Amino acid sequence: MNRLLPVAAWGYALALYGFIFLPVAVLVLFSFQDGRLPIPPFDGPSLKWYSQVWGDRKLMAALGNSLAVAMLSSGVAVALGFLAAWGLARGRLWGTRAMQGLITAPLTVSYLLIGLGLMISFNLSGIGPSLVTVGIGHAVINTPLCFAICFASMGDHQVNIERAARDLGAREWQVLGLVTAPMLMPAILAAFALSVTFSWDEFIIAFLLSRFDVTLPVEIWSLLRSGLNPKTNAAGSVVFLISVAVVLVAEIVVARRRA
Amino acid sequence: MTAPVEIRAVSRRFGTTLALDSVTLNLKAGEFAVLLGPSGCGKTTLLNILGGFLAPSAGAVLIGGQDVTALPSARRPTTTVFQDYALFPHMSVADNVAFGPRMRGIGRAARRARADEMLALVGLEGAGGRRPHELSGGQRQRVALARALAVEPDVLLLDEPLGALDLKLRRQMQDELKAIQRRVGTTFVHVTHDQEEAMAIADRIVVMNAGRIEDEGRPERVYLRPRSRFAAAFMGEINLIPARVGGAENGHLLLDTALGPVRLALRGDLSAVAPGTRLALGVRPEHLRPDAEGLRIPAIVTEAAFFGTHHRIHARPRPAGPELVAHLPQAARVAPGDEVVLSFAPASAILLPED
Ligand SMILES: Nc1ncnc2c1ncn2[C@@H]1O[C@H](COP(=O)(O)OP(=O)(O)OP(=O)(O)O)[C@@H](O)[C@H]1O
Numbered sequence A: 001m002n003r004l005l006p007v008a009a010w011g012y013a014l015a016l017y018g019f020i021f022l023p024v025a026v027l028v029l030f031s032f033q034d035g036r037l038p039i040p041p042f043d044g045p046s047l048k049w050y051s052q053v054w055g056d057r058k059l060m061a062a063l064g065n066s067l068a069v070a071m072l073s074s075g076v077a078v079a080l081g082f083l084a085a086w087g088l089a090r091g092r093l094w095g096t097r098a099m100q101g102l103i104t105a106p107l108t109v110s111y112l113l114i115g116l117g118l119m120i121s122f123n124l125s126g127i128g129p130s131l132v133t134v135g136i137g138h139a140v141i142n143t144p145l146c147f148a149i150c151f152a153s154m155g156d157h158q159v160n161i162e163r164a165a166r167d168l169g170a171r172e173w174q175v176l177g178l179v180t181a182p183m184l185m186p187a188i189l190a191a192f193a194l195s196v197t198f199s200w201d202e203f204i205i206a207f208l209l210s211r212f213d214v215t216l217p218v219e220i221w222s223l224l225r226s227g228l229n230p231k232t233n234a235a236g237s238v239v240f241l242i243s244v245a246v247v248l249v250a251e252i253v254v255a256r257r258r259a
Numbered sequence B: 001m002t003a004p005v006e007i008r009a010v011s012r013r014f015g016t017t018l019a020l021d022s023v024t025l026n027l028k029a030g031e032f033a034v035l036l037g038p039s040g041c042g043k044t045t046l047l048n049i050l051g052g053f054l055a056p057s058a059g060a061v062l063i064g065g066q067d068v069t070a071l072p073s074a075r076r077p078t079t080t081v082f083q084d085y086a087l088f089p090h091m092s093v094a095d096n097v098a099f100g101p102r103m104r105g106i107g108r109a110a111r112r113a114r115a116d117e118m119l120a121l122v123g124l125e126g127a128g129g130r131r132p133h134e135l136s137g138g139q140r141q142r143v144a145l146a147r148a149l150a151v152e153p154d155v156l157l158l159d160e161p162l163g164a165l166d167l168k169l170r171r172q173m174q175d176e177l178k179a180i181q182r183r184v185g186t187t188f189v190h191v192t193h194d195q196e197e198a199m200a201i202a203d204r205i206v207v208m209n210a211g212r213i214e215d216e217g218r219p220e221r222v223y224l225r226p227r228s229r230f231a232a233a234f235m236g237e238i239n240l241i242p243a244r245v246g247g248a249e250n251g252h253l254l255l256d257t258a259l260g261p262v263r264l265a266l267r268g269d270l271s272a273v274a275p276g277t278r279l280a281l282g283v284r285p286e287h288l289r290p291d292a293e294g295l296r297i298p299a300i301v302t303e304a305a306f307f308g309t310h311h312r313i314h315a316r317p318r319p320a321g322p323e324l325v326a327h328l329p330q331a332a333r334v335a336p337g338d339e340v341v342l343s344f345a346p347a348s349a350i351l352l353p354e355d
């Protein structure tokens, strides 16, 4: 029994990681396919589909759009989330608990509903779909997340540190810019990186709120409609790779700041 | 720079608790004042009101003659050394110290020089490039002190700054704190609940209890002639002997105590002391000696311990009386069960209200 337990644990872990990573591994593997279909048998490896992706103007434009939307919407989301967290953690406001709940509530709402809601709202207010509306949509879904991360990192210990800054003559904006934000930089960076990855591969909202200029997931989706093709795999692999890179860079930066 | 501090009838309420009850206190410029009292007596509350972190419910605070009651902490001529140091963790030690000058718009080179000067003052020259988390507790304490002094405050507020240090370092820092205070001449208001620390550094001790000032004055005065029973007990161990006024005669008060009659020379008008009034006679352990003149108290030693500078004994008076604590000279030979005769000079005894 005792000797079986580790075996079972390992088996369980392998199955778990298998389910999570096997599809990704298969996707990446067949992006190096030398043939016309991303199905076994595998022959290759070849980089020809990657060079096709590189040469596809629409895909590359979508990639640029995705990057811009991810960076800008995450910047907005982090700024809003951080300021909300600061206000609620430090201010003596009536109904702090209720406001905290209200800000984090969208985390439980499906992206489809948020996307539809925004689409209808923009429609009613006469704002046409564009990359800006996609960015707004992504800021909407990421702000609660950034708020939650920043709020969790604001402890009572920092209250005294902010007090010390005020005591030494700092104005409120100086306290925020020179003390609070730098002190919470690990949390802010983590929130930003997470927002970027969420925005980067978000599909439904980007699909509902864009028209001519689209983000990468939407472009890949339209590629898929014309059938299976290792080029889609290559584009998907690029999306995956960049997500991984963002997370790794964030981890390294946060770890170095902690040290 | 330095300035006098005037606290006028300051009260502070938290809901139903009265943390400060009409506290009035005047501190001279350049004085080292220590607020001393048990936990929860309102020391931090008073310090926060001085620093501008908390508004009083009633009363006023004047620094250098100017009413600062309504000023926020940033605009007061005070700075604070926090108990948890509250250093900026993301800045180097030098940047921490230079923060105050920076907020006052002083240029980079000048504030660097100022930081170096302050770090030298607290004995940390050359540590400017390090981060707060790379320093020991005592070193962080020094950085916090340097940072608070870098803006040349008129009044420096210290809330149990030595509370987190071990005993030896604490005694060492006390001496340094005192030396630095003399050098810069700033008015220091220091909070502690350690009576020895208060005696070691204070020019003026302010004994607080339950939101009120029980006694305040020079350490010797507060120790030797405390004005309240609480202050007497908080400043150090004391034997309280129940007593009753027997009468008064030409400048002397006659007391019937649980240990026998005592004749106290007293200045002032004694006619107000009605015979029969119940009092307590306070005698410090070091004033109970085998060789002193005055009332002789035969007693049996129940416990004895050697403290280096003296022997501390518990003794039960015979035939009756409250158990006494006495300090006998280093050379004395005592053991439990021994008979001793203790006595005290009436002049060293303290007359206190019964309760
Ligand atoms: N923010 C607050 N809200 C409610 N009550 C408070 C608050 N701050 C202090 N008090 C109360 O006021 C009283 C005085 O507190 P204060 O912190 O001044 O005590 P202290 O003398 O500094 O004690 P310690 O030695 O434990 O630090 C206490 O009874 C405390 O419970």
Ligand SMILES: [Mg+2]
Binding pocket: B043, B044, B045
């Ligand atoms: Mg306190």
